[in-house]
Amino acid sequence: MVPGEYVLTEEDFHRIASILHDHAGIQLSEAKAALVYARLAKRLRALGLENFRDYCALVAGTDGLGERQKMVAALTTNVTRFYREAHHFEHLKTRVLPGLVERARRGDPVRIWSAGCSNGQEAYTIALVLLSAMPDVARHDVRVLATDIDPNMIEEGRAASYPEAALSDVPADVRRKWFHRVAGPGEQRWQVAEELRDLVAFRELNLFAKWPMKKRFDVIFCRNVVIYFDKPKQAELWTRFSAALKPDGALYIGHSERVSGPAAEHFAADGVTTWRHHKGGAR
Missing domain, CATH: 1.10.155.10 (Chemotaxis receptor methyltransferase CheR, N-terminal domain)
Structure with missing residues (x-):
């Protein structure tokens, strides 16, 4: 062959x-x-x-x-960058986080999942958006879970050190506040600040294995992952995400992906490749 x-x-x-x-x-x-x-x-x-x-x-x-x-x-190909598909993070900040911040200040837990997180740039972007919306987020029960099937990507995410090119879409003021240069051989690298790293937990996870998480999520990011699966596997994963999301929870997917299968009736479009979860049928 x-x-x-x-x-x-x-x-x-x-x-x-x-x-x-x-x-x-x-x-x-x-x-x-x-x-x-x-x-x-x-x-x-x-x-x-x-x-x-x-x-x-x-x-x-x-x-x-x-x-x-x-x-x-x-x-598998791990293509990722900070603020990739920026409209998702704008939606998160303006349409989703106001309600979640209010709940967090009342003492409720807030959980966001970056599923198929690659080397962590998506998860840390979520954390950056959280900090912009809620500067005292560290004092509340707010966490980001970042999972990937590749243990090498999980190690890179935990190390939280990225080359100069990876930060090309990070605004200058954000870079100055939340990243610092680190010495080392070869190209210039930037280290994510400890306060940002503390918001994110990295775990190795196969999306088709048993999920150890017991509680549901307020937000799930799973972007440009489902395209690698056949239609039955896609439908299976959407169904599992539906069960893992709280009512009115937000689901962000890739630009060429669509929610399909039985789970589709439990989601309503709320923007470009952005969906809201609800208990009833299609609306």
């Missing part, structure tokens, strides 16, 4: 695609065969394997969880 140092047969490709779908819900078309080869050939070299058949046997085996996670990390 793809010639090279290691031969990727059609059987190998379909087995890898099946493992990826079963483990992470991600759909992989044959058009991605060259990408699969390019990214996984590095794993074969690192492991000292001679062919993709042996690699498939490894990741499918009972001891293959660690390598399955590495495979998922290799085959």
